[in-house]
Amino acid sequence: MTATSSTEDVIVEAARAVFMQKGFAATRMCDIAQTAGINQALLHYYFRTKDKLFSIVFEKESINFRSDVLSILKSDLPFFDKLRLMVRKDIEKFKSAPFLPMFVLNEIHSNPERMLHIASETHHDLIFQTFRETVKQEYEAGRIRKVCPEQLLLSIMGITMFPYLAEPMIKVSMNLNNSDFAKLMEEREDHAIALIENALSVQ
Amino acid sequence: MTATSSTEDVIVEAARAVFMQKGFAATRMCDIAQTAGINQALLHYYFRTKDKLFSIVFEKESINFRSDVLSILKSDLPFFDKLRLMVRKDIEKFKSAPFLPMFVLNEIHSNPERMLHIASETHHDLIFQTFRETVKQEYEAGRIRKVCPEQLLLSIMGITMFPYLAEPMIKVSMNLNNSDFAKLMEEREDHAIALIENALSVQ
DNA sequence: TGTTAGTTTAACTGATTAATTAAATTTCCT
DNA sequence: AGGAAATTTAATTAATCAGTTAAACTAACA
Numbered sequence: 092m093t094a095t096s097s098t099e100d101v102i103v104e105a106a107r108a109v110f111m112q113k114g115f116a117a118t119r120m121c122d123i124a125q126t127a128g129i130n131q132a133l134l135h136y137y138f139r140t141k142d143k144l145f146s147i148v149f150e151k152e153s154i155n156f157r158s159d160v161l162s163i164l165k166s167d168l169p170f171f172d173k174l175r176l177m178v179r180k181d182i183e184k185f186k187s188a189p190f191l192p193m194f195v196l197n198e199i200h201s202n203p204e205r206m207l208h209i210a211s212e213t214h215h216d217l218i219f220q221t222f223r224e225t226v227k228q229e230y231e232a233g234r235i236r237k238v239c240p241e242q243l244l245l246s247i248m249g250i251t252m253f254p255y256l257a258e259p260m261i262k263v264s265m266n267l268n269n270s271d272f273a274k275l276m277e278e279r280e281d282h283a284i285a286l287i288e289n290a291l292s293v294q
Numbered sequence: 295m296t297a298t299s300s301t302e303d304v305i306v307e308a309a310r311a312v313f314m315q316k317g318f319a320a321t322r323m324c325d326i327a328q329t330a331g332i333n334q335a336l337l338h339y340y341f342r343t344k345d346k347l348f349s350i351v352f353e354k355e356s357i358n359f360r361s362d363v364l365s366i367l368k369s370d371l372p373f374f375d376k377l378r379l380m381v382r383k384d385i386e387k388f389k390s391a392p393f394l395p396m397f398v399l400n401e402i403h404s405n406p407e408r409m410l411h412i413a414s415e416t417h418h419d420l421i422f423q424t425f426r427e428t429v430k431q432e433y434e435a436g437r438i439r440k441v442c443p444e445q446l447l448l449s450i451m452g453i454t455m456f457p458y459l460a461e462p463m464i465k466v467s468m469n470l471n472n473s474d475f476a477k478l479m480e481e482r483e484d485h486a487i488a489l490i491e492n493a494l495s496v497q
Numbered sequence: 498t499g500t501t502a503g504t505t506t507a508a509c510t511g512a513t514t515a516a517t518t519a520a521a522t523t524t525c526c527t
Numbered sequence: 528a529g530g531a532a533a534t535t536t537a538a539t540t541a542a543t544c545a546g547t548t549a550a551a552c553t554a555a556c557a
């Protein structure tokens with residue numbers, strides 16, 4: 092059982108869980124220790140400071156957050172297939188990590204400079220540029236309605252992410268329990284794709 | 295001028311600004327005092343604790359956050375006019391209070407029980423039920439495509455709110471300065487409305 | 498068996514911060 | 528002017544929390 096694969100990983104995983112749920116400021120080191128099933132001294136033995144531990148967690152998650160859509164966009168699939176894949180991949184990801192959007196957006200919000208670093212590491216600009224050109228080609232060829240690519244991207248992201256950003260609010264407003272909500276998210280993929288397709292289809 | 299642009303109001307307004315930007319945990323009472331242009335002692339003289347001050351701010355904002363769409367939905371306007379009004383009202387609100395969505399969702403996220411109280415005060419369930427029935431009537435009459443009302447509402451909210459939730463990320467990704475971003479949000483109203491209309495139109 | 502890394506316990510330091518208090522000062526009302 | 532409320536100053540208390548340290552224990556392992 093390969094001893095040492097653990098502890099360090101256990102700590103990072105515990106930190107991930109607590110940071111994601113509470114955010115940086117509200118997270119206590121002793122919460123992380125407790126979640127990891129160890130004591131505070133050992134926490135500092137492995138990761139000297141709260142900031143270092145947070146950086147490790149945030150770096151990882153913020154990269155995971157940014158979809159790797161570049162390969163999809165650069166493929167030679169029909170445009171609607173690209174969109175379908177983008178939406179499906181995102182929703183799948185958020186289903187397995189529902190706190191991810193809130194966590195990342197929230198920490199960027201409270202420390203925007205960090206975003207500069209993330210953006211360069213994840214080729215944000217390149218992804219966005221490719222998306223813009225792809226959309227432009229499509230509407231110039233008359234295969235979709237003319238639409239501002241920036242606005243379209245914001246709409247797609249909003250459609251896929253919002254339910255996870257607002258999960259606690261939605262559950263109460265719509266009177267859903269956990270399994271109702273999960274089911275709604277199951278069905279969401281198809282709804283989202285259909286909505287976007289219909290919105291862009293000519294005629 | 296006197297009239298009472300009273301100290302009390304000044305404090306609440308300062309608290310609103312700081313809490314909105316930093317969230318509860320990261321907010322310091324001395325920040326609020328400084329923003330209000332007073333000292334910490336006076337803060338406690340008016341509002342004894344941080345929690346009380348926060349409650350006042352949050353209560354107010356969470357009610358403001360919830361659009362008063364009930365009157366729109368119950369009017370006898372054509373459905374698309376209702377949608378247009380809903381979207382316009384929401385985007386207008388967020389343009390003047392861009393931190394509102396992040397603030398409310400974030401605090402609900404870190405303290406979901408609070409949501410129960412808000413929901414009952416703002417008739418969430420009634421609004422949602424009315425929306426559901428309105429949509430159902432429309433697609434049963436064949437005036438719009440058949441669509442799950444829950445999903446549609448989530449999509450509309452995502453489309454209107456997401457840009458404000460992700461503002462710092464968007465600015466970096468799309469390489470926009472403040473005025474670029476503001477302009478994009480100006481144009482967003484029409485984009486959002488057109489997108490939803492096209493998505494729902496039959497044929 | 499003895500060494501070493503990993504781990505625990507428990508007490509402590511130092512910094513931050515919410516909250517309190519008393520006394521002094523200012524502002525405003527009558 | 529006199530008095531009450533508002534506000535400041537400055538010092539203090541109490542709590543929380545990140546981070547440190549030393550001493551002891553445990554298990555692997557050579």
